[in-house]
Amino acid sequence: MTVSTTSTALVPPGLVVAPHLPDLLLPVAIRRGVLGFLRNHPTVAIGGALLLCLVLVGIFAPFLGTVDPTALAPAKRTRAPSADFWFGTDMLGRDIYSRVLYGARVSLTVGLSVAALASLAGLAIGLVSGFVRWADGIVMRFMDGLMSIPPILLAVALMALTRGSVGNVILAITVAEIPRVSRLVRSVVLSLREQPYVDAAVASGTRTPMIILRHILPNTLAPMLVQATYICASAMIVESILSFIGAGTPPTIPSWGNIMAEGRALWQVKPYIVFFPAAFLSVTVLAVNLLGDGLRDALDPRMAKGL
């Protein structure tokens, strides 16, 4: 093995020593493990850390200096932020700081559940549709039909059928998002289906599930993951819109959406009621998007050299 060395130490005779070459390639520290992965992809790290923070805030809300978020005190309504009420009080005298912290639970639950459920369902449907040609037409028409029913109508109808609840909100938004994921997956599958390596796999007798797993899935994963982050973010925002028209989570359960909806009439005079949940929502969506972007960059083998 030739070793390049700058040592001027005496060498034993007979040992071939190559002349010293300047360092052309700086040593690349190969970072391994989870920590290494995170250091390689700072966006994943930042996004993930932020999201984790917010999840923890939601879980540990009772211990972070909060009071009962539904406790009314109409005598103390619409007070500005102060030492007693860090974020002020709303129109019924409830502490906004507590409501925002507890609201993290609902908004995050809605966002993450919808993203997960819609992605899984959409993936399955998109794969079937892209691969099984005779099913493509029927499935896509059904998805078209589903997509054309405004999610708001679905949510209001569901809410009217039973009552306003977190479960119904999740269901309504998920159903509305599934067609979009399935369309995206299908479009990617359609492009990939024509690729030579897929043809080759089919020619060499690989069974369809294996093809899907080995070739199609890894290629759909990246755009789907990005889409999933969008869905998570947009689900949280759709939840706030549903609350805006009164079809969202009931007021007994604070969510960022319904805190904003309740405070929207007053935002010119008491902006803090809308500002704090809006800020938290923005930060959370930012975190989710950073996470998605970072993961996308990390998972795409062609991007492994990193930005």
Place this chain on the structure above:
Amino acid sequence: MDRRTVLKGLAGAGSLAVTGGLSMPALSQGAAARTLRFVPQANLANFDPVWGTQYVVRNAAALVWDTLYGIDATLQPQRQMVLSEEVSDDGLIWTFRLRPGLKFHDGEPVLSKDVVASLARWSARDPMGLMLRAIQNELTAVDDKTFKWSLKAPYPKMLLALAKNNSPCSFIMPERIAQTDPFKQIPDYIGSGPMKFAKSEWVPGAKAVFEKFTDYTPRQEKASWLAGGKQMLVDRVEWVVIPDPATAAAALQNGEVDWWESPIPDLVPTLKKNRNIGVDIADPLGNIGAFRMNHLHPPFNDVKARRAVLMALSQEDYMRAVVGDDTALWKPLPGFFTPDTPLYTEEGGEILKGKRDFDAAKKLLAESGYSGQPVTCIVAQDQPITKAQGDVTADLLKRLGMNVDFVATDWGTVGSRRAQKTPPGQGGWQMFHSWHAGADCINPAAYTAIRANGDKAWFGWPTSPAVEKEVTNWFDAKSLDDEKAAVGRLNRAALEDVVYAPTGFFLTYTAWRKNIAGIAKGPLPFFWGVSKTA
């Protein structure tokens, strides 16, 4: 000239070159000064004041149709379309003569047959009208300008029935339109009032346009509420529906609208600070907040449970939640009748006064046999008044140790669910919230919510023979003192049996730009006598 006009001018000049035509809207500066832009309290989705009894429909209808009598600011019925009336000595035959010169918007004169048909349609839907129908012999047109109503029993409140401002009012429509089934909508909006409805410009839910009816002959007296001479001082009234309060406030501040019927109390300080905007109490008769308990099913079928809730109820909490921090906007209400009216009484109202005693309330609740079963509370989220009250109630019941099943839904669902008499576990309910215009609670005449005749009563179906007895006494009363006595006893009985729970009396504001003059306080917005300077 403000910035926007300058920009508009520049842009207009610019786009003249592009479009080769005028870019300014059709109205000239002069015409704009004769148009009043008004933001109503709600959507005007339909326009039949007998078929649909919402307040906003009545408010619009008051512009388009005239009434035989009109109530004035002293709460007395005054002649409007009627020239004179006579009642026979036994009180059984009422003869009315119409004013000369009354015309419909299509140019046809108003004749008795139109009146007869209109009254027949109105009395099929109105509570007082139904009472008249029950004792009616016949309602006929004697000649073109005279009509007669003969009854089997005297009805001293006849003029009040024809003058009252609570829905439905006895608007006079052409005969062919009035012959529409009272449970179906009228097809046409030809009216007898000072303004015509521009149906071609109507965008339901967004805009409604009324134009001055030049052939209207107003009375000579000064206008006062629905009575007197209805002089229109503007040529055109546009109702612009703006559902978002923040946008409506901005539009008023910007001069894009002239008059906002119900600004929300929290935005009023900003409006008051604006030099171009005037703000005042809209209607001294205000509103009464309410929630109703279901008398048919446990726990509220036991009067002790109902009284326990009244004992714990804090009207201050409710009122602050509904109208905010301005203490001039609300009053505690230990009864059911509108403050500052002749029949106002606090008799029997001790339960609502004084410091709230939760311990005694809890004890009373336990005595009623309440053992923790869920209490289904249906709350409409899209009405700010019911939404605010609903939140306070949830808190109240929780502090009383009750198990609350809070059903957040919309006004439409509340409307249909509250009609269910089934037990709560099977689609019924135990509590819902509402409110009543103070003008409807002056006396028992049209006060459906105070009646306690079991199945025929309003939702909640309270039964209280004492209350019903006093209602009859009031109808038969011959003097004001008799009326007051009856109402006092009625109040006491209604509180003892808790017909419903009044959450307080509250007022609302109205706001207008200072170039508008002549806005009068009253139970509905009156457009006559309102003028606009450019």
Place this chain on the structure above:
Amino acid sequence: MVSYILRRVLSTVPVMAIVALFVFSLLYIAPGDPAAVIAGDQASPADVERIREGLGLDRPFLVQFGTWLWRILHGDLGTSIFTNLPVSALIAQRIEPTLSLMVLTLVLTILVAVPLGVVAAWKAGSWVDRTIMAFAVFAFSLPVFVVGYVLAYVFALQLDWLPVQGYTPLAEGFWPWLQNLILPALALGCVYIALIARITRASMLEVLQQDYIRTARAKGLDQRSILFVHALKNAAVPIITVIGIGVALLIGGAVVTESVFAIPGLGRLTIDAILRRDYPVIQGIVLMFSFLYVLVNLMVDVTYTLVDPRIRY
């Protein structure tokens, strides 16, 4: 291709039928009674029942569905329960504002977002990229009504450059029409611009790594032609998909924007109809929306083939 289009058009019929049945059933089951709302607060249960009969709401499900379907096939979308006006007239009245808003937003978005995404992908990793993406993320995370309020407050109330609310038909002049739509289009477009910019960037990044781009560069083609002629066309498929899908976002957002800026459009009509249980209007609008979607999706699928010749049907 033509046969494909024909097949697609024919297949819309069963889709719409499914949608129609679904919507009709949902409304039928959902509680909340238009008759109760119409009758008003003071009405008795008997009154409400009479009104229901007058509206034909007491007949059995299949009869109601059948009648409705029969009328649709004759082009009659029914009559609104509340306003007594034909549903088609109501829709015709309100379609111009919504369409104007959507078209303006779409144009604005594509003009702004696609170049932004392309530039971000081209300068990937630089501060330009990070700024654009940061802005995109920020814009995406704000709810439409917050953006709307802020815009209205700053530009309409404080600066007085534009009106706060309302809509002026195009017939009354181009500038008045535009004036009323600028702020709503910006508010609505915020989210859309962010979405399209990000998808454009992501898709372009994928494409820019390809060998044929390297070849083009090696061939000495200038940057602009590489970006827009070679790269963008190949990156277009997911972008077009998302634009098509985004039309759905627009309709959802339009509801809120129309409420905030008091624009008399279809979004508000739908919400009002839902809250009042004005069944014929809801059904008519949903049918119309579904037709619109099918059309848009057809256009998206056809555009795929134009842009990516590998996609065949």
